[in-house]
Amino acid sequence: MKRVFVLAFLLLGIFSVQSFAQEASEEVTEEEMVKYAAMEAKVQAYIQDKQTTMEEMIKNNEVLGGGARYNEIKGAWGNDEKLAEIEATDEEKAAFEEIQNYIDSIGDEVKEYMTGLIMDKEVLGAATYNKVRKAMSADPAVKEKINSLITEMKESGEEEGVAL
Template sequence: MIMKKVLLFGSFFMGLALSTFAQEAANEPVTDEDLTQYATVEVMTSLYVEDKTDELRNMILNNEVIDGGARYNEIKAAWGDDAKLTEANVTDEEKAAYQAILDFQNSLQQSVVDYKTNLITDSDVISVSVYNKVLAAIKGDPSVKEKLDSMILTIKEEKDAERAAAKEDGEN
């Protein structure tokens, strides 16, 4: 749920931030290479969100002070209400650990926006003009969006397989 919201916000933000350039790029035809670059950015962003979500999950489940998800949920339910925090016997250490988790969670949205912006503006993955050209094309032509969605799915499956193989190699 958090991951979807972060990804949707990031995509929305990028669309707004770069939409002024989309007008100029809309007149050029979109190539398969353009779509592949755009799909790669989307997949890389999705994988980044997955990694950050896993990092958040691990912060909660492996926190030595909070001691796992059940206590985290207990603190979360009491958070913001001093009486409930006292009733739940939440220590200052637990409050600090919970606050650190909240701070990380609150930084995720901006982290995703920054990551995707960097991919578009400061990397060899895609150029701003190509990103905006594809963005304009998918807004204007459902068949381009359908083709892009298919490419994203294919690239995501390939990346997931690579990651699973790398993880398996790391365990052996």
């Protein structure tokens, strides 16, 4: 019985040393954090660009006449009675659908853009992405540091340095 306890204790110690060694080798470097932050800043800038385009589409749409009519149609969309009640024309419906199609495509475009940045070893690389995400989950200080870097990059415009 004593031998089993000692053996279990030694195995536990070995596993602890191995996991500590793995964690120590998994430490995120400053360079990796900067690369990750740059990727995130680029994605946020990309999203902002898409959002600006969407807003311009709504504001400058001659058929809809601006955001108020767009919002009115949006509130009635999917309900033919409400669309008839607000007297939405076929042209307005088509213009609304065109804008909605653009909005619906943004998610896929952002996902594709972000995936491209992550997979590009010059920009970040999948291994670095996974390593940094894991470190951010495990250590709030890492997450705080990266968020700070993202903010600095956005303010200085550094995220625009590399485009896909």
